[in-house]
Amino acid sequence: MTIENPIFVTSDQIFVLLRHWALSFLPAAWQTIAGVLLSVAAIVCIFPALFALTTVFERKGLGRIQNRLGPNRVGPFGLLQPIADGIKSLTKEDIVPLSADAAVHFLAPVVLVVAVFMGFAVLPMGRNMALVDMDAGLLFYFAMGTSTELAVFMAGWSSRNKYSLLGAMRAVAQMISYEVVLLLSSVTVVMMAGSLSLTKIVEAQNHYSFGFPHWYIFTPWGCAGFVMYAIAATAETNRSPFDLPEGESELVAGYHTEYSGFKFALFFLGEYLAMFSISGLGTTLFLGGWSAPFLFLTWVPSWFWFFSKLMLSIFVFIWLRGTLPRLRQDQLMNFAWKFVLPMCLLNLFVAGIWRFLGDGWLRWMVCSAILIVAYAGMGWGEMRRGKIGPRSYRYAE
Amino acid sequence: MTPLASYLLVAALLFAIGLAGALTRRNAILVLIGIELMLNAANLNLIAFWRYGPHPELLTGMMFAIFSIAVAAAEAAVGLGLVIQIHRHAKTTDLDAMNRMKG
């Protein structure tokens, strides 16, 4: 089936066509604003729905990883669990501590969710399916991503609670540290694609040779960049093993200790939406966005590929959460500044070499060799000095 | 379309507010906040002049603003580091209380 086939075009562009059809009922003057509102409404509906599904799949997946069954009571296979959870959190009493700063306490979850939602605006979720195709899309995404740090700080500070404040400070320190890694690992992609526009980045990867796609993850620098991006993304979304801001064994629940009911649900939503958007960005940057994994699969609609890659990344998040124990604060910081950041800078250098060596096997050899030698050498050094690596417990055994 | 003069007036107002904050507040951090506001007002001027200037394609004002943002970040980092060090030394950030040259 070719790209020009009408059936393919209809299935691929179904959401775009639906939007056009809905807008055709409106007078021309209103169409621009109504179109934006419609797209925003779609994002605001789809991702929370995905969030609801993810919560139950996460709990089931974690259960299976620990040889348990997971939730299976509410509805068939426990699939209606999120509805029960939603009703519970919406009907719960909303408690604001007496000494809390009520206005800031209220604003924090709102700012968080709004900032996270803004990030979705530039993600291309399919062919012609980005809400705004901004020239500085990646910069916009990171600008919105940093705004969540402030929301986390507001939440922790306004609660007037030691645990909240400690959790917030940890979260902010961690997010700033890994933000650097996130940015620097994405810069390699920008160097190659030559654009900050996410649609252009996807188009730059949407080529095939021998039936295989030209995704950036299939290059030495892209693979290293993706691994570092994944590490930074996990830390950025405060997911296990980097979940010390809300480490329940030491900080009760971190910055959302004093939140209950609907506001807690908003925080929960914000956390998962951040996970979706950061996975979406990772997909766009390294995994070819909406492009199909093989040439013979290009007949499948582009949005299907985007969302499958997104869910695959979410699965990896859950898998990591089920496997790795939580880091200590000093290990976290050492890892970010003394290992991942130097590797990131080296990767930028390698990407430059890749660009200027031109086509051929030479650049594969040189770039892979530099990266592997650096990784092995630095890893060996860090492990020898005991900065990272297997933990030893002085009083155990 | 808004005329250039209104942007310049807003920038002047922000600059004056920042200056007033820097001159009247006791807390050293608040003084830094005032200075940040003044820098931002200057940035607004630069961007506005770039937008309405004769050669926007040369990007002079925009570049000036971008460099100014970078310099302001450095200034904030060093300034706040100094404030923290002063607090450690004098146990206060009140500028009125810091009136001795001997430590």
Place this chain on the structure above:
Amino acid sequence: MSFVFYMLAALSVTGALAAVLLKNTVHCALALTVAFAGLALLFLDLDAQFAGFAQILVYIGAVAILVVFAILLTKGSETPKDGVFSRTWLVGLVIAAGVFAVLGWAVIGSIRVLPQEKAVPTVTVLQIGNALVGRYVLPLEIVAVLLTAAMVGAVIVAMHEKEGEK
């Protein structure tokens, strides 16, 4: 489009006023963030997309966070008993008002020669990048050195002195 401008101007001026007037230092820092956001939106209103996003990234993402960190590290969030304004606040206010008067007079006075309207300039990020590593490469390098020096300096200034070294 003027309406958008007035809204944004009001937002940034309110934020700035709150930042210098509020009693609680953390509230001041949060109000400062509002002013920064208003300014970033003003940049976008001026079609300077790159500068606007850089403003959000640097000011809201880094400077504001730095300020709140400094406030918490200096226990500055408690309101002092003897007022938040300096003893010489009147002098400061007069100076600021004088500066505003001069600036405002200069702007109002030259309102005839200032351009009223201008076609929207199309500037892509690619152009900015080319300018940065072309015409403005020397300033870029100097800023890089400055940032490194500032980082090292800030770390050294804020670092705890070791007991033995005193």
Place this chain on the structure above:
Amino acid sequence: MLGEGILKGLTETAKNFFGSYFSAERLTTVEYPEQRIAPFEATRVFPFLVYDAENRDGGGPEWEAGLRCVACQICEKECPPKCIYIEKSKDKKLDYLGKAQYYPARFDIDISVCMSCQICVEVCPFEAIKMDTKFELSTTDRFGGLLLDREQLAKSNEYYHQIHSAEATAVDAKLAIEKTKFDAKAKVAAATAIAKAAAVAGEGA
């Protein structure tokens, strides 16, 4: 090499993830209200009072007459959270040994306070208080519902055998020995008493 351990861990969890769909033995949990795990020998939840159905002295219902408890109040004193309340009776009745003893006129345990430490069981010299295995004790009444009185606490020795058979058998054996000793002593005492009575009678004559 750095990261080896992480990969090893990821394989292990992946094995668990897929394995749990194929082999039911992997699943470590049961679906509780429908499926239950049989209690272990050492399972213990809250204390109960043992009574012997054979002991019918003092009248009243079977559980009241047969209580082994002699209201010595050691458990009440030893209980760390002080959840036991005992009122001693005014009169005496024969206990399982056939000895006249006081009995508890009131014996309450507040299981909302009890911390299942089993100290009462360990200090009891009369094997009268033991640990139960029943754990589904939730009620809608926070205060009265969790304050168990004598009647609710009293369980027969057969029940004790059911829940902790090995332990109960050992206790029974111990009690049997005590009983024999007591009976022997009683016999000797009775013989001495008879002899003494005879001597007194002889003197008198």
